[in-house]
Amino acid sequence: MTATVTALELGLVTCHSCGLVCRPPDRAGCKVFCPRCEASLHARKPDSIARTWALLLAACVLYIPANLLPIMESGSLFGSQQDTIMSGVVFLATSGSWHLAALVFFASIIVPSGKLLAMALLLVSLRRSAPGSARARTRLYRVLEFFGRWSMLDIYVVTLLAALVQIESIATIRPGPGAPFFGGVVVLTMLAAMSFDPRLIWDNLKEQTRNDGNT
Amino acid sequence: MPEKDASPSRKSVIHDIALSAEISRRTIAVSSVIEGPQVLCAAVALPEVVACHSCDMLQRSIPLAPGGTALCSRCGSPLFRTGHLDRALALTFTALVVFVIASAFPIATIETQGRHNAASLPGAVGLLWDAEMHLLAVLVFVTTLLVPFLELALLAVILGALQAGHPSRPIRLMLRLISGTRPWGMVEVFMLGVLVSLVKLAHLAQVVPGVALWSYAALMLLLAAVWSNIDGRELWAVAVRGAPR
Numbered sequence: 204m205t206a207t208v209t210a211l212e213l214g215l216v217t218c219h220s221c222g223l224v225c226r227p228p229d230r231a232g233c234k235v236f237c238p239r240c241e242a243s244l245h246a247r248k249p250d251s252i253a254r255t256w257a258l259l260l261a262a263c264v265l266y267i268p269a270n271l272l273p274i275m276e277s278g279s280l281f282g283s284q285q286d287t288i289m290s291g292v293v294f295l296a297t298s299g300s301w302h303l304a305a306l307v308f309f310a311s312i313i314v315p316s317g318k319l320l321a322m323a324l325l326l327v328s329l330r331r332s333a334p335g336s337a338r339a340r341t342r343l344y345r346v347l348e349f350f351g352r353w354s355m356l357d358i359y360v361v362t363l364l365a366a367l368v369q370i371e372s373i374a375t376i377r378p379g380p381g382a383p384f385f386g387g388v389v390v391l392t393m394l395a396a397m398s399f400d401p402r403l404i405w406d407n408l409k410e411q412t413r414n415d416g417n418t
Numbered sequence: 419m420p421e422k423d424a425s426p427s428r429k430s431v432i433h434d435i436a437l438s439a440e441i442s443r444r445t446i447a448v449s450s451v452i453e454g455p456q457v458l459c460a461a462v463a464l465p466e467v468v469a470c471h472s473c474d475m476l477q478r479s480i481p482l483a484p485g486g487t488a489l490c491s492r493c494g495s496p497l498f499r500t501g502h503l504d505r506a507l508a509l510t511f512t513a514l515v516v517f518v519i520a521s522a523f524p525i526a527t528i529e530t531q532g533r534h535n536a537a538s539l540p541g542a543v544g545l546l547w548d549a550e551m552h553l554l555a556v557l558v559f560v561t562t563l564l565v566p567f568l569e570l571a572l573l574a575v576i577l578g579a580l581q582a583g584h585p586s587r588p589i590r591l592m593l594r595l596i597s598g599t600r601p602w603g604m605v606e607v608f609m610l611g612v613l614v615s616l617v618k619l620a621h622l623a624q625v626v627p628g629v630a631l632w633s634y635a636a637l638m639l640l641l642a643a644v645w646s647n648i649d650g651r652e653l654w655a656v657a658v659r660g661a662p663r
């Protein structure tokens with residue numbers, strides 16, 4: 204790799220809010236803020252690893268009731284029915300619209316579980332990193348950031364169905380107790396991805412090649 | 419330190435230093451009252467360099483051809499693009515009008531056995547709230563109504579003021595607010611949710627799409643168009659020194 208210099212090595216700090224590169228003043232013990240947008244400045248997102256782990260574990264805990272409890276309860280003249288996320292996908296697949304089923308399966312099952320696994324992978328691999336994989340891991344992080352929001356899909360479907368199917372004495376749909384848990388999983392995984400700092404991947408890489416050079 | 423640098427953007431560097439001095443004077447005066455011993459210090463801005471958000475590599479900014487995107491030479495993440503702020507302003511106003519239509523009219527009506535029921539987005543949020551699903555109601559309200567509206571309204575004010583050549587501190591604070599709230603606006607996901615639920619219902623009842631359905635589709639495309647015409651780096655530069663005449 205040709206001479207790459209990071210902002211951190213030159214003592215410079217990038218504003219998290221507006222992206223401006225700044226030189227913090229030499230004075231010790233003062234709270235530094237961005238001259239352009241006035242956000243407080245940090246070289247790396249504060250407590251990135253601990254915060255990301257905490258949010259990730261909380262998301263894992265909520266993920267269990269989100270999948271086991273019904274996300275939607277429908278009632279009609281012919282009895283009532285409860286749907287979990289998985290049974291909703293199965294219903295779509297058996298009722299003929301399999302590409303829609305594939306879409307919902309991707310947004311509601313692959314994206315949240317994949318995001319939990321991939322965030323854990325990123326955090327664990329911070330400690331022992333193979334040099335070639337840093338670029339791939341950065342790309343993985345960007346993909347996570349992009350797809351995370353799409354798991355809100357099921358929340359919106361339940362909201363709309365509950366609003367539309369409100370015909371007294373014929374059919375009604377109500378959101379089930381699993382829905383708030385599922386919403387919680389989406390919010391927590393998004394927060395986890397936001398608190399993760401991808402620059403730590405590259406910081407560790409430099410540190411390790413330096414250590415390897417010394418031995 | 420930046421004075422040594424004789425790059426073409428020298429003028430904006432000097433401006434930023436003046437700006438930081440101005441801010442530091444004011445905030446230190448205020449902070450000594452509010453925060454006691456805690457002193458606030460402004461950092462010195464170096465707007466001629468870019469640090470990659472994904473890997474922190476420092477790079478000098480290069481002039482781009484129209485429609486071009488600068489990528490990080492180490493990790494490949496996008497650094498900045500070329501923007502068209504005047505086009506973004508026109509699109510923002512259009513999107514605001516479409517947003518009002520989309521939230522005022524029903525998304526769809528279902529008909530079965532001679533009875534029908536229509537649902538609008540604010541109505542759907544209200545029903546969630548009434549069903550004791552308060553957290554869910556707040557989540558849907560924030561992601562589909564509050565954040566998209568804030569985003570468009572603030573953008574209209576910011577782009578309007580900058581176009582008229584009035585960069586100011588409130589404009590910069592609004593810009594910071596937008597960059598924080600933007601990930602929580604999910605119009606495009608909501609649009610997909612509408613399609614999925616209508617297809618699900620098509621088996622059970624007759625579904626008539628409403629005005630808001632088309633408006634949401636238009637809003638989704640308009641929002642994408644607005645942001646594709648905005649480069650954050652350029653917008654921030656204009657918010658400090660004003661639009662080039």
Ligand SMILES: [Zn+2]
Nearest residue numbers: 218221237240
């Ligand atoms: Zn800033």
Ligand SMILES: [Zn+2]
Nearest residue numbers: 470473490493
């Ligand atoms: Zn990079």
